[in-house]
């Protein structure tokens with residue numbers, strides 16, 4: 038019988054995104070058909086550099102050109118940035134499986150479903166990029182999301198709290214604006230892709246919340262207080278609003294957390310004005 042952790046490691050190591058996603062979909066089917074063993078004393082599989090083709094080239098975030106809606110190229114560049122986040126999220130999901138053996142079955146269900154969604158998001162965005170005459174790999178990209186995944190990797194609570202509840206949660210706030218923008222410029226198909234992404238991301242952030250709280254409970258720490266402590270520790274500044282409060286509530290943010298996010302955002306704006 039094939040082993041879930043071995044298969045997840047294999048997915049991580051595949052360089053070509055199309056192949057990575059195709060192989061991943063087979064793993065998802067095998068998991069859903071209970072054809073994979075997982076309840077075993079597997080050691081963590083640490084893959085700090087997932088497979089990656091020569092393109093896109095990876096640059097620091099400040100070296101990326103400003104994106105926008107001014108030209109086809111700028112739009113393609115914007116979709117490319119999103120596609121790069123999606124393929125990174127595919128790697129993140131497989132990494133969340135093979136790096137952390139010994140979790141409950143529901144944990145693996147969550148990240149298997151996420152790997153499937155993120156793969157579909159990547160493919161849908163790549164198609165939109167191609168319709169504009171470009172392809173994935175044609176623009177540079179940055180590796181901030183993956184770097185944060187590695188920085189937090191030694192502690193599952195930190196990984197879930199920061200990577201999913203801060204970085205991925207940002208999509209809940211900003212993707213709806215991108216949807217509106219694409220609707221305004223009459224790119225209805227791209228808007229549809231982004232609406233699907235926005236809906237799925239709520240489930241991924243909810244999975245992050247679920248396992249973040251699971252770790253907090255195990256370590257007997259207060260999840261809300263710890264969340265803001267971790268943000269300070271890893272990012273040194275709190276997320277900026279406006280926040281999509283209903284999506285964040287659906288993704289498991291407590292009322293207290295949303296109130297605090299808004300409070301820190303207002304404080305930041307006030308400090309900037311004074």
Ligand SMILES: [Fe+2]
Nearest residue numbers: 123126155158
């Ligand atoms: Fe996604």
Ligand SMILES: [Fe+2]
Nearest residue numbers: 126205238241
């Ligand atoms: Fe996601």
